Every structure is written in structure tokens, then in C-alpha cells.
Amino acid sequence: MNEALAPAPDDPREAILEHLPALRAFARSLARNEALADDLVQDTLLRAWSRFDLYTEGTNLRAWLFTILRNAFYSLRRKRLREVADADGALTAALASKPDHDGRLALSDFAAAFAELPDEQREVLILVGALGFTVEEAAATCGCAPGTVKSRANRGRRALAEKLHLDSGDAMELTEGATRAVMSALRPAAG
Amino acid sequence: MLDVSVPERRPRRSTTHVTPGGENGKKKVRTMSHTDHPNRGRASAEVPAALQRQIDENLKRLYGDALDEELPEALQSLVARLRAERGAGPR
Numbered sequence: 001m002n003e004a005l006a007p008a009p010d011d012p013r014e015a016i017l018e019h020l021p022a023l024r025a026f027a028r029s030l031a032r033n034e035a036l037a038d039d040l041v042q043d044t045l046l047r048a049w050s051r052f053d054l055y056t057e058g059t060n061l062r063a064w065l066f067t068i069l070r071n072a073f074y075s076l077r078r079k080r081l082r083e084v085a086d087a088d089g090a091l092t093a094a095l096a097s098k099p100d101h102d103g104r105l106a107l108s109d110f111a112a113a114f115a116e117l118p119d120e121q122r123e124v125l126i127l128v129g130a131l132g133f134t135v136e137e138a139a140a141t142c143g144c145a146p147g148t149v150k151s152r153a154n155r156g157r158r159a160l161a162e163k164l165h166l167d168s169g170d171a172m173e174l175t176e177g178a179t180r181a182v183m184s185a186l187r188p189a190a191g
Numbered sequence: 192m193l194d195v196s197v198p199e200r201r202p203r204r205s206t207t208h209v210t211p212g213g214e215n216g217k218k219k220v221r222t223m224s225h226t227d228h229p230n231r232g233r234a235s236a237e238v239p240a241a242l243q244r245q246i247d248e249n250l251k252r253l254y255g256d257a258l259d260e261e262l263p264e265a266l267q268s269l270v271a272r273l274r275a276e277r278g279a280g281p282r
Binding site for chain 1: 224227236237238242243245246247249250251252253254255257258259260262263265266269270273277
């Protein structure tokens with residue numbers, strides 16, 4: 001276990017730390033920029049740690065934390081709309097510039113298509129599709145009805161299938177090399 | 192550190208619908224965004240289960256690395272600082 005996650009005794013706030021990796025994944029899907037995503041997670045940790053009195057013991061801690069992060073993202077986006085949009089465009093362009101086709105779909109194509117989805121669809125797909133949230137948990141996090149979560153997830157999947165020209169018979173095989181290339185593109189350059 | 196505030200309300204683009212009555216007489220409040228169109232027939236067709244699984248699998252590949260990565264140094268430092276401040280005084 002990461003040393004930073006080593007538990008300290010008798011402090012219920014330690015439970016926040018086990019959710020940090022999943023928060024990072026969620027933040028990346030929202031922000032589409034690793035540096036901004038990590039800033040959001042730090043901000044979320046600070047808020048949750050300092051205002052843990054607002055959390056009701058016994059309720060869903062994960063949903064509470066993800067709601068804080070989600071709210072921070074949308075608040076920041078309203079303030080910095082132009083910066084976020086430029087970053088999104090640069091990332092999407094970087095992903096789309098990798099011609100990895102060899103008869104199979106590369107993760108870069110999937111990533112580029114996913115980045116184009118509306119925020120509301122991306123966030124529910126990450127929560128229920130990648131992070132294992134139930135529909136009810138995702139609904140609580142996103143502040144909407146469970147039916148809306150299902151609808152957004154379905155719309156997002158349909159949009160992805162259309163963008164990627166898929167039907168149920170097509171397999172999306174991903175090479176290890178393509179995966180590494182995309183993850184490198186998502187990280188900021190060293191230096 | 193980011194200059195953000197905890198919003199008091201949901202994003203403005205959302206439309207809030209209040210349904211009177213409902214279970215136990217409580218009003219149901221739902222928030223929908225401009226991308227939600229419940230009456231659009233095209234949206235009602237479910238994506239085939241096999242395709243759903245493939246998409247979810249790709250999402251896990253795309254973002255799953257974050258679940259296994261070591262926390263970045265800045266985040267580790269923040270955790271250490273918070274723990275140290277806890278030891279310095281009451282919560």
C-alpha cells in the first residue's frame with residue numbers, strides 16, 4: 001500500500017484517502033487534463049478533510065466525495081470556460097493525431113470520441129462503466145434521477161458507437177502499444 | 192491551489208422539475224440538463240449488451256491506470272500535511 005495511505009488510528013477522515021485513486025480517475029474524465037485533474041483532487045481532499053462535519057456517518061462516503069469533486073469541476077469550468085475549452089481542444093487534437101489503425105480500433109480513437117461527449121454523458125459513463133458505481137450512486141453524485149443516469153449512459157454509448165462506426169459484432173481490440181501511447185499523450189511533457 | 196467555491200446550487204443549464212405527490216406524499220425533485228430529452232424516441236433504444244460491455248471495458252482501460260498509480264508527490268505531501276495538522280490541534 002502507498003505509504004501516504006497508511007491509516008492513522010481513530011480518525012474517520014482516513015477513510016477519505018482510500019477513495020483518492022478513484023477520484024483521480026473521475027477527475028481525469030471530467031477535466032480531460034491530468035494536471036487540472038490532480039488539482040481538483042487536491043481541492044476535494046482539502047474540502048472533505050476540513051469540512052468532514054458535513055458528512056453524515058453511515059451514508060455513502062464515496063458519493064459524497066465524488067459530489068464535492070464534481071461540484072468543484074463545474075464551478076471551475078464556469079469561471080475558466082475559455083481555458084478549459086482550449087485545453088480540451090488541444091488534448092483532443094493530440095489524441096486524434098495518432099494514426100494507429102491496422103485494421104483494429106486503437107484506444108486513441110476511443111479516447112478522442114469519448115472526449116467529445118457532453119460532460120453529463122462522460123461523467124455517468126465513467127461512474128457506472130469504469131468505476132463500478134450503481135445507478136443510484138451515480139444519480140446521487142450527479143444530482144439527478146436514476147432514470148436520467150441510465151438515459152445519459154445509453155446516449156453516451158450510442159454516440160460512441162456512432163462515432164466509432166461500431167455495431168454489436170465489432171470487437172474493439174486494443175494493442176498495448178496504442179494504450180501506452182495514449183497514456184503518454186495524456187500526461188504533460190517532462191521538464 | 193484552485194480558487195473555487197462550493198456551489199450552492201446545481202449548474203444553471205439544468206432544469207429542475209418538481210413532481211407533486213409521489214411516494215409517501217413527498218415531492219420528487221429531478222434535475223435534467225439541456226442534453227436530456229426524455230421524449231425523444233431515438234434515445235429509448237438500448238445499446239446492445241455486448242457493445243455496452245466493450246465500451247465499459249475500454250473506459251476501464253482508459254482510466255483504470257489511475258486506480259493503480261502511486262499518488263503524485265503533491266497529493267502525498269498534502270496528505271502528510273493534513274495528518275500533521277491534525278496532530279497539532281483539535282479537528
